[in-house]
Amino acid sequence: MTGARKVVVIGGGVAGLASAALLARDGFEVELHEKNATVGGRVGSWTKNGFHFDTGPSWYLMPDVFEHYFGLLGSAAGDELALTRLEPAYRAFFEGHAEPIDVRSGTAAVTALFDGIEPGAGPRIASYLESARTTYELAVRRFLYTTYRSMVPLVRRDVVTRLGPLTRMLVQPLDRFIATYVRDRRLEQILGYPAVFLGTAPSRAPSIYHLMSHLDLVDGVYYPQGGFRALVDSLVTLAEAEGVRIHTSSRATTIHTAVRARRWRGRDHRRFRVTGVSFAAGDDQVTVDADVVVGAADLHHVETRLLGDAARSRSASWWSRRDPGPGAVLVLLGVRGQVPQLAHHSLFFARDWEKHFAAIHRSEAIPDPASIYVSRTTASDPAMAPDGHENLFLLVPVAADPAMGRGGVDGAGDRAVELVADAAIRQVATWAGVPDLAERIVVRRTIGPQDFADDVFAWRGGALGLAHTARQSAFFRGRNRSRRVAGLFYAGHSTLPGIGLPMCLISAEVLLKAVRGDDSTGPLPAPLPVRSTGRRADTDHDGPARPRRWPR
Template sequence: MTGPRKVVVIGGGVAGLASATLLAREGFDVELHEKNASLGGRVGQWAHAGFRFDTGPSWYLMPEVFEHFFQLLGSTTGEQLELIRLDPAYRVFFEDDPQPLDVHSGQEAVSAAFDRVEPGAGERLSAYLESARTTYDLAIRRFLYTTYESLLPLLRVDVVRRLGRLTRLLVQPLDRFIAGYVQDQRLAQVLGYPAVFLGTSPSRAPSIYHLMSHLDLVDGVFYPRGGFTKLVESLTALAETEGVRVHTSSRATKILTRSRPRRWVSGDRRAAEVTGVRFRTAQGEETTDADIVVGAADLHHVETQLLTAAARSRPPSWWSRHDPGTGAVLVLLGIHGTVPQLAHHSLFFTRHWEAHFDVIHGSGEPIPDPASIYVSRSTASDPEAAPEGHENLFMLIPVPADTGMGRGGVDGDSDLAVERVADAAIRQVASWASVPDLADRIVVRRTIGPQDFADDVNAWSGGALGLAHTARQSAFLRGRNTSRRVAGLFYAGHSTIPGIGLPMCLISAEILLKAVRGDRSTGPLPTPLSVRSRGVDHPAGPTRPTPGSRGSR
């Protein structure tokens, strides 16, 4: 790069903010445009009557990924966030079992807990967790931080030596892999539930994702005090420190391109290249020129709504063969009094949870009652999230990614299908957690349905998470983060590599930087990144938000 070329990032979620920040530090002239009035994408927050609710991600895992990202910018997690380690990491309620299971992170603690449920399972769990650790370590070194522009960098001794095992882990479903280690259904559910956070189910997720058990069962689960929008505030402040110009209420309507008559000379056979982006703002239609465009919004939306048919990398047939992942009904409740029966994170598992997964993935049956659901009580760790003498509850009920279910609303003012799911979940939590008067103690209620996800973040089919991590939608099969048709067009975020989740979105931004650089290395970049100005490297000093900024501490 001989001068600061212009970059436009579409989408102000975590991946968009992180991508814009890294590219600005690289020396690009970067603008970020977000269609909503606030930044964060799926990382949202709703405040009402003194209650504060996270409306998106609520599990802080893989802390080393966050630390690495902040170190790229000359900072640390400790400078940016105040993390609380949760103990227990979570509590699990099982159908027809009056005794919930508290899961305390750490191999010794969790092995002892498993032994109490199924004698001998603790020793087998140790082997399971060792496999999870080695698979996770290999993923960090070789698979999560690569662009997959070439598979040659993957041909290393540590990969080749494990090729047979890796192949088995990619083709064997997670539930069958788990069955080789535990027989008790409750323990199998504890090991299999992370598949839900990957937008799929244990029977559909490849068993390579057993690596996720290393994250919650060994490394631990954390919570950023003040909620997950603290991460958004931190990323926003870092982006602005690096010179990113942030525009909210600026909706992208078209990615502009032109033909490339000299493409054969460069060896790049793509027929078009980006020239800019058209936006709709309060002032009307505006056009911004760009040398590089980063689609950090939902990939289905970027491909099908912002590009002409000739410029799309994925035709309609591609989308028809792929899985948009899990939808969700969210229920936000302000509760009078305390609910100590619930931990910060609580999971409710039905005996026949596969029936629920079948519904999620298209059986056509109604959502079962009871259902397998997740509940967060962030006031367990952050009392300021509710008025004194009150608590907040966030419920997530997995449903099909289907906008036909409708929208949520406040105090029952929403579509009937959404409210029915919410009512059933409230009854279930009240019964299973022994809080019989839960419904009577609700003072604030809001629901969010699949259509809300489509409206708010342009989610494909109203999916809550992103493309499901099935075997055909994982690793290099998930698709590259560069356009196959348009030079200068890149992708970032949950819809592309490496996948779903906040850590993956941060890694996605780093992979984007690699793609722009033409870097085909497989591991994390050295820290900190050098500061570039008009193509000249300068030593990188500490990068901290300025005093009084939204990300300062």
């Protein structure tokens, strides 16, 4: 097909790269613009003195989602990434308990672990995991891969017959749901911590998200050798193979629109149509014409900074009612010698972790001790540090508030950020039994909420994106298609289906459905047929292009 419609993707994070590749394969002429010198968005990396750090996501969950996405482009996860299954999946340290708990994946292993800690809990946790499995499978079939443009496709027997339980799980908080299965505080925290992946607390997350326990406790936790930069590199290669043109150091400044020439009937009340995007590239200002624009950067930034007032779908009052999720202080440490006390993933749970969640929600000082996360990638990938050394990544959830400041190298960050980092290092050293940890640090860098605001235009300096509370989940989260501007779509953590790497890959597929006008609920058949743009003369066609309803 020649004369393909032109798409401009704003933002080169995982969602932007994934969206660009799918759209190009579907027959669009696509170019992607990223404001930073490298693509990846929140999936960043940092290297110093032979130490290599991931500065963003570090958990590889939902392997089926990655496998499906690569399959859409005619590839496979095993061809793109060298994956290692982690054993244990993670290690958990608990305030007031001298010995940590190693959590291994698999129903039998988890059932035995829970029964050993709380006699009689084994059968209950088996029931919990079965519910998590069936809920997850239903979510994949009906809720994760849909645009919610129409609710009719959701009226299916598997949804209707479970409507009562699903409704209860949407209104019952996760912590109360967990309490009906286990009583031991440690087990409650193991089941509740995935809420943090969703940008919220167990007391504020709907219990439908107990499905997350199927992912880490049953499906398992993986790690891509070379770090998560390997995922970004793979997405770049796939996108460019589909014909996507990628521009870095190209910052979007304006999304251009025009008043629509005709009055549309029905429910389509959009007043404007997209015409192009202007970018600042060094000292130059460039405007690129476009039939379709995909805002894959932070949604608040796209709506409030790139569009005029009349073209915005979300008002200031809408944003004032949103929960931005937590911010974070990240601490990157190069450590001399070994730290076998820590697993690849280690979780540190304060006894009163509700106090920590409350401090985040109220923008108060983080308590000490805090509930924190530590990644030791050298446990699975020794090449990430020089011989005889380890690298550690500490994450302390804090309020989403840029006023806390920026991080820095070797303690040069703002005081509030460095104080949180110092407290976290002391806590890890004490709880994990590494008393000389601070003295063995040879490389140190911190990252604070203002860095997230600067680097990825994160709304309020949030580390993850809009929290998955009941009011910000599924169809309440907001559509991925502008209500005011025809041809303007959204992808990424702030839109459907949500935050996290797998969700960003799904977001790209949901975007493609929105552009096509496809209201189906499940994943698309893989691989996607190649619809040539005329620039892919070396690619065989699988038949004539199907009739298409272009975005209007």
